[in-house]
Amino acid sequence: MCGNSLSKRIQRFWKQVLKCLRMTLFSYPISGMTEQEVAEYRKSLGIRVSGFDVPRPIKQFEDCGFSSTLMNAISKQGYEKPTTIQCQALPIVLSGRDIIGIAKTGSGKTAAFVLPMIVHIMDQPELKKEEGPIGVICAPTRELAHQIYLESKKFSKSHGIRVSAVYGGMSKLEQFKELKAGCEIVVATPGRLIDLLKMKALTMMRATYLVLDEADRMFDLGFEPQIRSIVGQIRPERQTLLFSATMPQKVERLAREILADPVRVTVGEVGRANEDITQVVNVIPSDAEKMSWLLEKLPEMIDEGDVLVFASKKATVDEVESQLIQKGFKVAALHGDKDQASRMETLQKFKAGIFHVLIATDVAARGLDIKSLKSVVNFDIARDMDMHVHRIGRTGRAGDKDGVAYTLVTQKEARFAGELVNSLVAAGQNVPAELMDLAMKRKGWWKRCAWS
Structure with a gap:
């Protein structure tokens, strides 16, 4: 022995x-x-x-x-x-x-x-x-x-x-x-x-x-x-x-x-967003305005490549899918209530170009690697900055500098606005004046700011 x-x-x-x-x-x-x-x-x-x-x-x-x-x-x-x-x-x-x-x-x-x-x-x-x-x-x-x-x-x-x-x-x-x-x-x-x-x-x-x-x-x-x-x-x-x-x-x-x-x-910096991704943040009055924004911007995004839209709830995913289908978009949905075979079939069809838009919860925030994916839309904000980084990282893969990530922030989300400002600054991105104003409403936020 x-x-x-x-x-x-x-x-x-x-x-x-x-x-x-x-x-x-x-x-x-x-x-x-x-x-x-x-x-x-x-x-x-x-x-x-x-x-x-x-x-x-x-x-x-x-x-x-x-x-x-x-x-x-x-x-x-x-x-x-x-x-x-x-x-x-x-x-x-x-x-x-x-x-x-x-x-x-x-x-x-x-x-x-x-x-x-x-x-x-x-x-x-x-x-x-x-x-x-x-x-x-x-x-x-x-x-x-x-x-x-x-x-x-x-x-x-x-x-x-x-x-x-x-x-x-x-x-x-x-x-x-x-x-x-x-x-x-x-x-x-x-x-x-x-x-x-x-x-x-x-x-x-x-x-x-x-x-x-x-x-x-x-x-x-x-x-x-x-x-x-x-x-x-x-x-x-x-x-x-x-x-x-x-x-x-x-x-x-x-x-x-x-x-x-x-x-x-x-x-790079731990938890920092990919600097190769262009980030665009829009401050909107309320959740009710999100769909009209998406319907207006989506055709332009699709012209550039495939689009991944993140929503925080399964019900929201299904609702967005339904409305986009009614408008004639080739769209599919992905969330935890769907069985694995259905989820894999949806991903394969998205990769094959049968669908141009995928609406998903955070089940798609990690590991999804699709070269044709050029735009990510945070229809709802992520639960934290780590998840936000993973979400927008579905585009800009392996050095591709053409990816764009859009984030919709409502007036009631001042907490996330402050964290988002920090992330944008760290990644060398433009910080909209509306987002900065919203972040400043969060009492004491500037005292914790990573770049102050």
Whole structure:
């Protein structure tokens, strides 16, 4: 038993050596930079790092030492160069380190953990019958889990790596059968993954790569017990990655309990809106004026691309959908009362261009990645600024600077007006005089202003 344990430790040691050697051999231009040049490069990208012996950022995918097969898959998906978060996250993860990655929505976080996962899996012995998965990705919502599943399949197919998606709203029996058949990667929502673990549809004995995506949202939704349960069933020598667009202190403290000596990478300001998105804020007298504003502006938005409209209540979503259909718009609705099959069909039709407008609650605020989406409308304000950032981040994806986010603020929403002013200033956006006047009505707001 002791000899077997020693053998496993030796194997892990040499795998770590090979990872480091891979990064060294294929990234000579990076390794040849001085410490000052590295610091200046990070500064130019807006990257801040903390942790022990942080690997240097890359400049191109070739610096990662990926196989020709994986490089072809990257090229086939239209990836020309790494995004900012990928520049720093890829070398960290490829070196075997744990990471806390914080970057704005639409910054390419998914590829930052999927690409190294492919490398990690290819380094492992093949799965035997009823073993697996090796990689586990947890996401807070069905929509985000499905989006990650699709992205993972794009890169996994050429390597013969099987990917399964498990989340609520779909047949548990079918998911059970698929997991029993075997897979190297599982993308899941925490609740459904726990259900299938209890059913013994899969085992975590071979899982050595764990990703928690949009971790703050998972904690917000009350998934902390499930996350701890999942982590408790995965091997202690795992590699753990945690990514999000925002990182409250309470979540970071919890995250550090399940990560080992993590490197923290922050791109831009935590919780700040994507600066590539043009934000337009309209102060209107009351909720009754919102529909007329939308009907007037919608044709112009559709001329630029697809439109996503956020409402706070399911009833509002259905009402807006009904009125827009009456006016002849090609529109669909998405909210929690619709079953998963219906929601996925709606998203697929929206992506295919059958619908030009999607009305949704915050179920669509995270993970929805549609290149044709050019306009986001906050028909109702978000419950907080974190959700506002995620909402408007559905456009302006991966450096696209054509996205526009419209927010309708009523006279009674002075509280949110103040927070919105702070967000606009931080993102270098124009602050309308009407919004500033409304914000000033909030007693003492200017004393807490981030830029005063």
